[in-house]
Amino acid sequence: MTSEKPRYxxxxxxxxxxxxxxxPFLIYGAHQSVESMCIAPEKWAPPYMQSRKNYDRxxxxxxxxxxxxxxxxxxxxxxxxxxxxxxxxxxxxxTDFGETHEEIFARIVTGAGTVDSLTAPPLKLPxxxxxxxxxxxxxxxxxxxxxxxIILTYRGNELRTQAIDHVLKVAQDVCGLPREEFYLTGPPVxxxxxxxxxxxxxxxxxxxxxxxxxxxCWFCIRSWMLTGTILLAGLFGQGLVLSMVYYSGASLxxxxxxxxxxxxxxxxxAGVHLVNYYYDELCTTQAKTKTEAEEAVRRSFxxxxxxxxxxxxxxxxxxGSLMVSQISPIALFGLIASIGLLVTLGVLLLILPGAMQxxxxxxILKANQAxxxxxxxxxxxxxxxxxxxFTHWLQRYSLPVFLTSVMLMAVSxxxxxxxxxxxxxxxxxxxxxxxxxxxxxxxxxMGPLIPVEVVIQFDKDCKKTFLQRLRIIDDIEKTIKNIDGxxxxxxxxxxxxxPVEHNGFESIFRKVVTNKKLKENREAILESVYLSDVDxxxxxxxxxxxxxxxxxxxxAALNKLKSTLQPELEKYREQDVHLTAYYTGIMxxxxxxxxxxxxxxxxSFMTAxxxxxxxxxxxxxxxxxxxxxMLPNVFPIVVVFGIMGWMDIPLDIGSIxxxxxxxxxxxxxxxxxxxxxxxxxxxxxxxxxxxxxxLKHCGRAMIHTTMICGLGLLVFGFxxxxxxxxxxxxxxxxxxxxxxxxxxFLPAMLMQPFARHLQFTKAGLPETIGLTHSKxxxx
Numbered sequence: 001m002t003s004e005k006p007r008y009x010x011x012x013x014x015x016x017x018x019x020x021x022x023x024p025f026l027i028y029g030a031h032q033s034v035e036s037m038c039i040a041p042e043k044w045a046p047p048y049m050q051s052r053k054n055y056d057r058x059x060x061x062x063x064x065x066x067x068x069x070x071x072x073x074x075x076x077x078x079x080x081x082x083x084x085x086x087x088x089x090x091x092x093x094x095t096d097f098g099e100t101h102e103e104i105f106a107r108i109v110t111g112a113g114t115v116d117s118l119t120a121p122p123l124k125l126p127x128x129x130x131x132x133x134x135x136x137x138x139x140x141x142x143x144x145x146x147x148x149x150i151i152l153t154y155r156g157n158e159l160r161t162q163a164i165d166h167v168l169k170v171a172q173d174v175c176g177l178p179r180e181e182f183y184l185t186g187p188p189v190x191x192x193x194x195x196x197x198x199x200x201x202x203x204x205x206x207x208x209x210x211x212x213x214x215x216x217c218w219f220c221i222r223s224w225m226l227t228g229t230i231l232l233a234g235l236f237g238q239g240l241v242l243s244m245v246y247y248s249g250a251s252l253x254x255x256x257x258x259x260x261x262x263x264x265x266x267x268x269x270a271g272v273h274l275v276n277y278y279y280d281e282l283c284t285t286q287a288k289t290k291t292e293a294e295e296a297v298r299r300s301f302x303x304x305x306x307x308x309x310x311x312x313x314x315x316x317x318x319x320g321s322l323m324v325s326q327i328s329p330i331a332l333f334g335l336i337a338s339i340g341l342l343v344t345l346g347v348l349l350l351i352l353p354g355a356m357q358x359x360x361x362x363x364i365l366k367a368n369q370a371x372x373x374x375x376x377x378x379x380x381x382x383x384x385x386x387x388x389x390f391t392h393w394l395q396r397y398s399l400p401v402f403l404t405s406v407m408l409m410a411v412s413x414x415x416x417x418x419x420x421x422x423x424x425x426x427x428x429x430x431x432x433x434x435x436x437x438x439x440x441x442x443x444x445x446m447g448p449l450i451p452v453e454v455v456i457q458f459d460k461d462c463k464k465t466f467l468q469r470l471r472i473i474d475d476i477e478k479t480i481k482n483i484d485g486x487x488x489x490x491x492x493x494x495x496x497x498x499p500v501e502h503n504g505f506e507s508i509f510r511k512v513v514t515n516k517k518l519k520e521n522r523e524a525i526l527e528s529v530y531l532s533d534v535d536x537x538x539x540x541x542x543x544x545x546x547x548x549x550x551x552x553x554x555x556a557a558l559n560k561l562k563s564t565l566q567p568e569l570e571k572y573r574e575q576d577v578h579l580t581a582y583y584t585g586i587m588x589x590x591x592x593x594x595x596x597x598x599x600x601x602x603x604s605f606m607t608a609x610x611x612x613x614x615x616x617x618x619x620x621x622x623x624x625x626x627x628x629x630m631l632p633n634v635f636p637i638v639v640v641f642g643i644m645g646w647m648d649i650p651l652d653i654g655s656i657x658x659x660x661x662x663x664x665x666x667x668x669x670x671x672x673x674x675x676x677x678x679x680x681x682x683x684x685x686x687x688x689x690x691x692x693x694x695l696k697h698c699g700r701a702m703i704h705t706t707m708i709c710g711l712g713l714l715v716f717g718f719x720x721x722x723x724x725x726x727x728x729x730x731x732x733x734x735x736x737x738x739x740x741x742x743x744x745f746l747p748a749m750l751m752q753p754f755a756r757h758l759q760f761t762k763a764g765l766p767e768t769i770g771l772t773h774s775k776x777x778x779x
Contacts, residue, residue, distance in 0.1 A: 012354025029243025104156030111146030136488030230271030237344030277304030318664015412642025654723030666738035
């Protein structure tokens, strides 16, 4: 015993010194990580997928989709402020952050400027026709309202927050309107809104989560010194995962912002479980002095370190299974969270036993000295009394509870067939957010805003003249415009002459002249970014729009577009005009991410289930015992996701992470319960007696850790980024359902006749540890 004491305390001191030494590096890395926060939902699709390759190819051949659409009340094609705004952005100028307009703005187009160019030579279109050509893109539904579209350079998108602020500053100077009168939409605007929500979540909700988890930890263990020690490990874990993001060269985003708080609450949870082993040993051995308390530390640590380690490993497996995701932020979340959790648990196991020996709980020692349970902390006696009565009730109704749980799983499992995903604009922001208000204003005036790009490529050996190619593109554009749901089309034909309808020599002459003028003006058409020529291979761009706020099935809309254009392409192929087409833009990318969400949910959960089940089978050293032990842990995932399917609640990027994470966390309580159950069975107790003793030993900790994890993450449920909200609420729901599974389903299953024949080995149980009944009375 005397050798154990200095060893635990020595570990404590050395580890604390090491934490102090690495703290500056962690603080610096965490600060840099928060400062460099950046998210781009349109780039969630992995680079090797065809839709992402098409998107990258499109940006290389034409231009970026990093555009800002800005409008204001009274913004029309005749508004002189719109023309002046275009001149100010297009002209030379320098921003407050040191960049020139040329460095951050690729180009700007407005309804007023484009109408002027179409009605001027060489086209000289009638004004009404020019307005109709631009309707739904740069001119509103009423042929009066208008807007400005600013395309950012790569550097401009890197500095998108400052670029947007500069655009607003110029608009305010030109229009003389307050900031609230301007409505901005586009991927950079969405990204900045998500970044700001993420920074707010880290700074405010992250701090609130830590404070709440710390207070709950104290409420559960009633020792400020032990709470402070657990808090130290948790804060180290927070700094570790944030600095890992920075030092790995990645960027913090809205998916990763919950990682620090998740690691923090899991560390608190592990600490509470370990302290529970300590308190239980103090009560069992009736420790009255500090020396006896020190011996209790040794015995409880010998009993508890392995279940805590196994629990951390299974949780890390659940987190690490997300690395199979094809969505890079989710894969990075799984990697950093799993590594951070294991390292933080190692720190906790190094410092907590020393703190237990330095600061034993005086209230429990005094209660043991008085030999009266009334002196015990009320949180212990009340919960123990409840669990005692609950166990007697469960023994009486174990069969109905077990059958009800199985039936609920079966009914919910059928709802999994109806689960669907969504990552459109309304699924990212709450209904009253400024982002959705801006989209609603601009869509009501201008029309749909989500771009779909169709790129038509002519064969290098195509004999058609430039004018004939332009007419083919015009015909395909008209076909797209007639598809239900697609509006606001634009192509090179928008900027070309009307087709020649006369016959005879005059028609031939006009076509020759027109074709010659088009060839001479080819460079101007190339600069319009609706035509690209790479090594003699022409690519013609046709842009269309679909609604951002309407409930559009992007998969069905994309398939309809492809099926409609395919006969058109075949028609030209029969005329010996070989055309190929690829489809890109924000909408096809969103559809790809929606498909990946469902695939990742399945594969990450199956990976987590397989690996966790393998660990449980190895620990139990019995296949059927291990697999049956997994049932209560699958219970919350099947029930919660199944009910979401029945209720047609879509999954988002926040939802898919919860299944694997919840499985990894839920197995923690199962491992601790089975650890105590196994010990009681080795004393030749009946299943009912073993369940009763196991719940008395670890039932409190199971309830406490669920409360800490669930409520500690719940503060993120008030985030202004919907996937973060969804993650928080679903984690609370899944963990609560998992607790029900561990308190009801698992004990009820173990009391059934078929479970009496299960083998519970001595795996991981040191032979030197004595097995006695707990004397934690509920009287």
